[in-house]
Amino acid sequence: MSNDGIRQEQEFIDLLRARLGALEAQAESAVQAALGQEVTNAQTRLERDVRVAENSGLLAAYASGEHGLCFGRLVFRDGADHHIGRLGIRADDEERTPLVVDWRADIARPFYLATGYEPMGLRRRRHITTERNRVTALHDEILDLGDAERSGFEGSDADDVLLAALDAARTGRMHDIVQTIQAEQDRIIRAPHHGVLVVEGGPGTGKTAVALHRAAYLLYAQRELLARRAVLIVGPNPAFLAYIGQVLPSLGETGVLLATPAELFPGVRATGTDTPAAAAVKGAAAMADALAAHLRDLQALPDPALVVEHDDGVLILTREIAAAARERARATQLPHNLARPHFAFAVIDALTEQLVERLGHDPFGDENLLGPDDQALIGKAVAASAAVHAAIDELWPQLTPEQFLADYLEEPTHLPPADAEAVRRPHDSRPELPARWEWTPADVPLLDEAAELLGEDDSARRAAEEALRQEQIAYAQGVLDLSYGSRTQEFEDRDDEDSEYLAAHDLIDAERLADRQEEVDHRTAAERAAADRTWAFGYVIVDEAQELSPMAWRLLMRRCPTRSMTLVGDPAQTSEPAGCGSWDAALSPHVADRWQRVVLDVNYRTPAEIMDTAAAVPRTADPSFTPPRSVRSTGVRPWALNVPTAEELPGAVAKAVAEHTAPDRRLAVIAPEAELDALAAVVPEAARGVSPDLTQPVVLLAPAQAKGLEFDTVLVVEPDGFGANELYVALTRATQRMGVLHTATLPFGLELETVR
Numbered sequence: 001m002s003n004d005g006i007r008q009e010q011e012f013i014d015l016l017r018a019r020l021g022a023l024e025a026q027a028e029s030a031v032q033a034a035l036g037q038e039v040t041n042a043q044t045r046l047e048r049d050v051r052v053a054e055n056s057g058l059l060a061a062y063a064s065g066e067h068g069l070c071f072g073r074l075v076f077r078d079g080a081d082h083h084i085g086r087l088g089i090r091a092d093d094e095e096r097t098p099l100v101v102d103w104r105a106d107i108a109r110p111f112y113l114a115t116g117y118e119p120m121g122l123r124r125r126r127h128i129t130t131e132r133n134r135v136t137a138l139h140d141e142i143l144d145l146g147d148a149e150r151s152g153f154e155g156s157d158a159d160d161v162l163l164a165a166l167d168a169a170r171t172g173r174m175h176d177i178v179q180t181i182q183a184e185q186d187r188i189i190r191a192p193h194h195g196v197l198v199v200e201g202g203p204g205t206g207k208t209a210v211a212l213h214r215a216a217y218l219l220y221a222q223r224e225l226l227a228r229r230a231v232l233i234v235g236p237n238p239a240f241l242a243y244i245g246q247v248l249p250s251l252g253e254t255g256v257l258l259a260t261p262a263e264l265f266p267g268v269r270a271t272g273t274d275t276p277a278a279a280a281v282k283g284a285a286a287m288a289d290a291l292a293a294h295l296r297d298l299q300a301l302p303d304p305a306l307v308v309e310h311d312d313g314v315l316i317l318t319r320e321i322a323a324a325a326r327e328r329a330r331a332t333q334l335p336h337n338l339a340r341p342h343f344a345f346a347v348i349d350a351l352t353e354q355l356v357e358r359l360g361h362d363p364f365g366d367e368n369l370l371g372p373d374d375q376a377l378i379g380k381a382v383a384a385s386a387a388v389h390a391a392i393d394e395l396w397p398q399l400t401p402e403q404f405l406a407d408y409l410e411e412p413t414h415l416p417p418a419d420a421e422a423v424r425r426p427h428d429s430r431p432e433l434p435a436r437w438e439w440t441p442a443d444v445p446l447l448d449e450a451a452e453l454l455g456e457d458d459s460a461r462r463a464a465e466e467a468l469r470q471e472q473i474a475y476a477q478g479v480l481d482l483s484y485g486s487r488t489q490e491f492e493d494r495d496d497e498d499s500e501y502l503a504a505h506d507l508i509d510a511e512r513l514a515d516r517q518e519e520v521d522h523r524t525a526a527e528r529a530a531a532d533r534t535w536a537f538g539y540v541i542v543d544e545a546q547e548l549s550p551m552a553w554r555l556l557m558r559r560c561p562t563r564s565m566t567l568v569g570d571p572a573q574t575s576e577p578a579g580c581g582s583w584d585a586a587l588s589p590h591v592a593d594r595w596q597r598v599v600l601d602v603n604y605r606t607p608a609e610i611m612d613t614a615a616a617v618p619r620t621a622d623p624s625f626t627p628p629r630s631v632r633s634t635g636v637r638p639w640a641l642n643v644p645t646a647e648e649l650p651g652a653v654a655k656a657v658a659e660h661t662a663p664d665r666r667l668a669v670i671a672p673e674a675e676l677d678a679l680a681a682v683v684p685e686a687a688r689g690v691s692p693d694l695t696q697p698v699v700l701l702a703p704a705q706a707k708g709l710e711f712d713t714v715l716v717v718e719p720d721g722f723g724a725n726e727l728y729v730a731l732t733r734a735t736q737r738m739g740v741l742h743t744a745t746l747p748f749g750l751e752l753e754t755v756r
């Protein structure tokens with residue numbers, strides 16, 4: 001009977017694969033046909049692009065179905081019988097009968113939620129385990145206790161499939177969990193809440209997994225909106241983004257931009273580092289006020305008055321003229337660069353009036369001798385004067401965010417003296433600055449703040465676009481001339497009325513050809529969003545949200561005006577100096593109390609033995625601290641090796657790495673930054689760097705890089721060099737084994753079995 005069950009499911013999956021193959025072929029030829037289609041005008045180009053985009057999206061989704069095409073089956077009491085898979089697939093019949101139901105569809109919910117107590121209409125639930133679409137095991141759960149029928153696949157433990165997934169060797173890439181989403185996780189993934197949802201939970205409670213599956217669910221449930229506006233997922237560092245990067249594509253979803261907070265100002269790569277004190281000051285909300293106040297200082301009044309040389313005599317830009325112009329510009333409430341023309345016009349008007357009064361002065365006290373035309377001419381000359389513009393620049397300079405912030409950091413104002421000292425950067429007069437300045441991650445929200453204060457003057461960009469278009473027309477003209485020239489040479493004899501050999505000139509003029517040459521924007525919304533600072537995302541998900549500073553929250557809130565967000569984090573794992581102390585402090589400036597918090601408290605990653613040890617670290621600060629409950633234990637206790645001297649430490653680590661590396665398993669060495677070079681020298685095979693290749697058997701990481709990651713085995717080196725929260729993170733990264741190598745005494749009351 002057992003073999004029959006497996007064979008039947010295998011036949012069904014084979015049928016699905018065949019259907020998927022046909023759908024793939026269909027989408028592929030639709031892409032080919034669309035690409036080959038002649039584009040004659042904007043309308044046909046748009047149609048072609050839409051067709052290409054739609055079918056390419058389908059192809060990406062179909063590719064995701066290659067594995068785990070079907071992983072579940074629901075048999076309802078009323079006789080309905082549905083297979084569940086990564087994506088929905090319909091038969092090629094008139095009714096387009098569903099063959100397999102997308103895991104995100106409502107009808108699939110009992111797969112995750114039904115219990116014997118609340119069976120949700122189910123008779124039985126089947127987990128289908130496959131390897132490359134070959135059925136390897138079935139697990140049946142009877143939810144209708146009156147049902148006497150048995151398939152032979154009823155396991156005694158319904159958690160077998162989950163435990164097998166948790167025990168599996170790590171690959172260095174996070175995997176989706178659609179086959180084993182737990183009920184408490186499903187409720188969050190499909191939460192109907194529209195505002196800010198905070199998902200809190202200790203290490204390994206599936207926060208990241210839940211956040212990613214929530215993104216996939218929302219992209220399914222609100223496809224139209226989110227395909228247009230895209231979803232932004234923010235994670236703490238490049239290694240983490242590489243680690244989670246495959247989850248959504250494996251679920252067929254690509255309309256997502258993954259970024260670290262430091263990547264959210266297009267055009268700036270933040271490669272520098274701040275001292276903890278500087279990062280804390282730059283991250284604090286007070287920076288926003290300081291920058292705004294500094295900008296107001298730059299809107300200066302002359303003291304004494306500025307003397308402006310002009311062809312028709314000297315102009316005096318008095319404090320009064322500047323004050324009135326400044327008031328007029330500020331009254332517009334526009335950002336600085338956009339208010340600047342208002343300031344400039346007010347100054348030009350006042351100086352023109354000054355000149356007109358002087359030149360047209362009637363010695364007999366009568367009306368001014370200059371007529372309106374003369375006055376207009378004088379006004380034009382003042383407006384065109386380079387000296388007048390230089391004076392305006394001095395009082396109301398046109399600024400880029402980079403220039404503004406670079407100047408500010410050289411001479412920080414409106415901060416307490418100690419804070420100003422912490423963020424001050426030495427003056428650097430290289431001419432390529434600040435474009436080449438090494439910005440730090442904490443500078444990025446400040447650049448964004450500056451961009452908001454300054455406003456985007458896009459006249460230069462528009463002029464550049466127009467220039468580019470003119471270039472394209474000129475280029476197209478060249479192409480036409482060439483083809484016309486070649487026609488006269490090659491086809492002279494055939495140049496009769498009926499010739500089939502049409503040259504480009506016969507069909508198209510230079511401008512239309514330029515349109516064709518123009519790079520068509522095939523980019524997805526996510527790609528366009530990545531290049532646009534002012535993009536408003538449809539949904540934002542922030543992982544390790546406890547690390548964000550108040551200034552970073554300001555930036556993120558600007559990217560999501562609708563405040564449709566899921567934030568996941570664990571305040572106990574905060575390690576950034578400017579990280580949020582509490583959700584309330586982080587969120588109330590933006591959404592008051594309109595946010596909801598849910599808690600996950602089961603640890604799916606770390607075995608109980610390791611978790612018991614790690615919990616000692618937060619407990620030193622908070623004796624009542626309770627870690628999340630581990631879902632499994634391995635019987636293997638974590639260990640410590642006391643190395644007698646610092647010189648011997650690298651050798652001891654190399655030996656431990658050799659001992660604990662196992663085929664198809666991943667091992668991480670997590671050590672204080674200062675130890676990394678020495679360790680890399682003795683473990684040369686280890687991957688390391690800003691974004692190390694986590695798929696390698698051995699990886700070497702600094703504490704901050706380990707955030708959010710997991711490995712089969714973890715070696716924590718010299719824990720004395722870690723901050724408390726960093727150490728808690730490092731100790732909770734292993735799925736199987738963990739060891740600590742140390743020379744100093746173990747900090748935070750860590751108790752471990754000592755090995756030799």
Ligand SMILES: Nc1ncnc2c1ncn2[C@@H]1O[C@H](COP(=O)(O)OP(=O)(O)OP(=O)(O)O)[C@@H](O)[C@H]1O
Pocket residue numbers: 162165166175177180181182185201202203204205206207208209210570604605707708709710732
């Ligand atoms: N329902 C599930 N089925 C299978 N695996 C799961 C499930 N939930 C969580 N996991 C696994 O548990 C591990 C930890 O999950 P995840 O990284 O999402 O936790 P986290 O709460 O973000 O952890 P941390 O805060 O420590 O980074 C991952 O390997 C994840 O795939």
